[in-house]
Amino acid sequence: MTTATSAPEVPAPAGPAAGGNALAGTRTLIRFALRRDRIRLPVWILALFLGTLATANSFTTLYSSPEDRANAVRSMDSPAGLAMSGPRHYLDDYGFGSMLSHQMLGFMAVLVGLMSVLIITRHTRAEEETGRAELVRSTVVGRHAHLAAALSVAVLADLTLALLLAFGLAGLGTEGIDTAGSLLYGFAHAAVGLVFAAVAAVTVQFTAHTRGASGMALAVIGLAYVLRAAGDSGANDALSWLSPIGWVQRSYPYVDDRWWPLLLCLVFAVVCAAAGFVLSTRRDVGAGLRPEKLGSPTASDALATPLGLALRLHRGTLIGFGAGLFLMGAMYGSILGDAEEMLKGIDEIQEALARLGGAGIAESFASMVMVVLAVVAAVYVVMAALRPRSEETAGRAEPLLATGLSRTRWVGGHLAVALGGGTVVLLLAGLGFGIAGAASTGDGSLLPKLVGAALAYAPALWVTVGVAVVLFGWFPRASQAAWIVPVYAFVVGYLGQILRFPGWMNNLSPFGHVPRLPAADMNWLPLLLLSLTATGLVWLGLTGFRRRDLETK
Template identity: 65%
Template sequence: MSTVTETAPRTGAVPDRSGTAGHPLAGTGALFRFALRRDRVRLPAWVLATLLFTLASVNKATQMAPDDPQKRADMVKTLSGPAMLAMTGPEHYLSQLTPASALSLMMLGYGAILTGLMSVLTVVRHTRADEESNIAELVRSGVVGRHATLTSALAVAASANVLLGLLLAAALPGAGLEGATTGGALLYGAAHTVIGLVFAGVAAVTVQLSAHTRAASGMALAVLGASYGLRAAGDVGTEAVSWVSPIGWIQRSYPFVDDRWWPLLPALALALVAAAAGYALSTRRDVGAGILPPRLGRPSATEALTNPVGFAVRLHRGLFLGFCAGLLLLGAMYGSILGDVDDMLKDLDDVREALAKAGGTLVESFASTVMLVVAVVAALFVVMAALRPRSEETAGRVEPLLATGLSRSRWLGSHLVAALGGGTLVLALGALALGLTGAASAGDGGLVAELLGAGLAYAPALWVTGGFAVLLFGWAPRATALAWAVPAYGFVVGYLGKLLDLPGWLNDLSPFGHVPQLPASDMRWTPMVLLTLVAAALIACGVAGFRRRDLDAK
């Protein structure tokens, strides 16, 4: 005979979640809080950097709209040149030139780039990157809906963009900027928020297309670059071209001029459509896979791929080509205005004084300052490439390689060759583009060789940047994100420090601060040799640390 015994309910039993387990958004709140916890440093840094980047330009914007009517008319004539419009925004801002409208003209396009970068990297980090590292598969084994991961990633990006918009709207009216009305500031902040949502939606699509993090980021950033390029082409030529770009849409809201809100509506609609497309595409693929089929490789590897250096170069090829294209465009844009520097800066006394500290003519001083920007962008490539070994390690792809006859030093050294050698080539291409277009603009053929040499002078600073990244990888792999502080600090104290009149000793703490500012100043070989020795010491110490520690095995 069998009996059925009734078990008393347990206190604190796990509640029944069967009603939510099948919901496509189940677990979104927990993933959202977890993502915020992971980005508790990264996102505030992005938001504050973009905010400070705008506020640091308030003084410059005030100088661009002088009180004297004749000087203001001259400034309008200078800013209405094709090269300046391509770098800033539509000419309509100059119809009512005030310090506030000058700030909007100068900074809204660049702010869109920074906000777009933040949104793309955030969405990719919490979707495709987690899938590539197999974290998403583990998370989905719990009570997590199919769309929860993408929804939480978009929510994190949207939260950061909304926070940035609110901070900009609150800070500008109190910054002492003439013409900065409350309504204009709200529109200026809302424009940043909306463009950030657009590129978050773009990233939501690209993470579905490719099975690899770098490819997904690259496609989204290519859309960002194309949007800026179309905006520039339309502002110089046919205005209809600018309406193809979402950056062109938000710039035509004209904060502090017309305060038009309606151009933000198509941008917001594009963000919603892109996000919806991302959700639809996510249902057509498996976790870890992409919509686009992987390209078939060769039946057998080429001889270069059997060599560690050749294999590392192949891994970094896409990143290298992307930075080459970006620095060629950056160098060409800045070089095209070298011939107009005297007219462009004739009424900006503070800027002229800051440039005069570098020595040489105004054109040479301006070129040396731009060269620092080129070098910092090249340093970003060096950091990304130097940290690739860390991503290979955490993904579990290093252990099988090192199980063969390949030594740790040789494997890490192959990535260093790709990072430092590729960074030097990227730097040289940016300097060459600046020299060629600058020589054509200024009518001085000698600028080509001078600016190419000025760019290569920053190579030891790039090597120090890469050496610091290797040092962190070898001894403190969990702190490798600190490597980004070197180029960021170099840009702040080297570029913005001149305009903000920061103490000179702050610049001495950056490797970029010890590079001779050619062609405005004379060449000094001692700091070049010392920087090279420091880079060698950092690399040697980092390699030694990697040889001594355990792998982060999967």
């Protein structure tokens, strides 16, 4: 007896194979991205929102009288002051609203741009670099779904921030901060965020590496800020019109309330996003449009060592932060000569400067600025100290440690770059600050003073590295908590001086124990204790890493 059998019917392929839907699965990827960023995005948005509200509230105290605001106009009406803030037109009627837009909009545009860039690179290029995108796209997911989902998440984040700012500022009830201006102010943030998100949608197509894509997009943000600063501080206003940051600043919230400059941002964002989609069709998944350079068939002697490999991996970030901090220091140094005029009549800042040691205005102001430069350097050392965690989760650490390379030597290479590189970027920040500060004040002795003041923060950076290593070694899933150190240092060390936070809050930060040079006298004991603390934390973190299991793929 024979039995006839028939093969089961194979379902027709769905998704792209059936209908060629390049956006199939976008909604699912949006939900997935929002779940992955359920902590990251709220922290970003709330930090930007609360920081703006705190600044707006502080203006009513710092510039409470018309005389104070008149002094602020005189201090800002200089090329250096306008380069640090925005167009001069805001100074024509310098109320609390125009003051907020003038001093904060350009600075916030950089931060919103940074948030948007990181959203795009995290959910596109990082997914391809780790191989997850190829796995996901082997299912019913269209070619453009990842980029569309990332842009959608960036749009949601920017619009959420815009609405929070609009209603939050309007609800303050501050004179000069009305509802119409607050709506424009909020949506100006969304507009510039969309521009830089779209720029990142293009940069992720060129390189196969997340850091390279982020670096190119951040370079565009830096160029936009420099063009804006050059146009606002000089006679050639046309330079500012080449910058998206200049566009949103020229919407003049609380002054003229012009909406049409935001349309320039929208058009530019649409063009860049469309270009990103088109370019994505001209490359393979995981590859970039820019061809990889052929390397040497044999590694150099330096590259064959843990330190040499780590330096090669970190060199782009190190160069970028070094150049950025040098320029940032130079920008602050250029206004050091006008510090006394800028801060004259602002009692709260005068009192904060007096508490730093009673030195001259230039030295006291420099010591406050030095906190900001040190915190930016701390951002670099956290990124560098957490690079071993990225290598581990990406599966690149396992083949290295499967050889004769020990865990301590492997992590030690990255830590050496973090510790030494952090000191180098501090040195560059001090050099930029000192050179420009000495030129603006005519006091050549400021150069060695400011370089020394910058280097005094090196032990605090080393403690920051130690905290990151402890988290990486013992609690790898909580490694991102290391970012609390620089954020807390900025809030307490810089804003706390003006808002008079309790002294014990400053003592919780390693940066709070550094002598506030050049205003205060040098004290070596805190620096020695910080160095010993950093040594102990690094040893503790390495001990934990040697004892725990490696995350494998």
